[in-house]
Amino acid sequence: MSSDTPTTTLTVFFGFQRVAHGSKTEVLEQLSRRDDPGPYLVFDDQTGAQLDLDMRELPPELRYPEAEPHRDDAPRGVGRPKLGVVAREVTLLPRHWDWLGRQPGGASVALRKLVEDARRVNAERDTVRAAQEAAYRFMTAIAGNLPGFEEATRALFAGEEQRFATLIDPWPADVRAHLQKLAAAGWNHR
Template sequence: MSSVPDPTLTAFAGFERVAAGSRAEVIAQLRWRADAQPVFVFDDATGERLDLDLREDASAAPDGPATDEQATRGVGRPKLGVVAREVTLLPRHWDWLSRQPGGASVALRRLIDEARRVHADRDAQRASREAAYRFMSAIAGDLPGFEEAARALFAGEGTRFAELLSAWPEDVRAYLQRLAAAAWSGQ
């Protein structure tokens, strides 16, 4: 079983990047800040804005209370990461799945793995565009050319996107270009 690396985060105070690194590194960097300017923290993989608890005693507390669902044994093979969930299909889909070698679960896993492999580039482009847009919306929504930059981002117009960002603050522009880098691959 492979372990998922800790996400990296980037923090902004206004339009200035003030911290970057792992969750623990960013929290440590932000605790040492002397000014009271609000800080926005973003997940580097998704562009989502995060709320971090910067209190000294917060790092010792668990991420949240254990839920009843965690306490009871789930269906599937939880130790292997297999989780049972509900899937709604039409009768013709269930008929087809029942005729596949290994059964429905094996066939679905095989189809999903194949689709992930075939569409990996397209999925990476979409994820990159969505991450860039989340960050743009949170921090740059009032900057000149925001709407045009968003259109260029989703139209796959990398050169136009970069041109529209050229007047934006340097740290915002650099982070956006990093988030959107995979949006232009394969073009």
């Protein structure tokens, strides 16, 4: 894993109330102490994506007696996992492969340099887009039936921070706060 990869944190909602937040282990521990039966909506704080959480992944001392231990039988991937290098397929035209083959260090080095250059040049735009998409994923999963949802979505993607805040103001406090947190990076770059 690269040093620029942020640690994944999760936020959990029961209805419109935030009931847990933290690393996966912390969230599992917090949920194990709750009396309500759920269902819980679990979200990745970086992407806004809804996740499934397996309560069997609790540390052994916190597991329910009937829970089975989690086993990771996934086959080892190709690449250099200890360095964070992952092999994937790339489809290019023959002229692209020819050009890459002529570059110092070969195709892999040239592709890594091109990607790093593109990341640097597009960093601000990518940050705005990622924040908008994370907020949208969360909004769609939890607030799709709330009043003003469609207009709030339009304001989010138009970069209209004040209008967005006004439209989500009547929404439940925990939903509104989490949504503002997810969208914040998108406003800071306009």
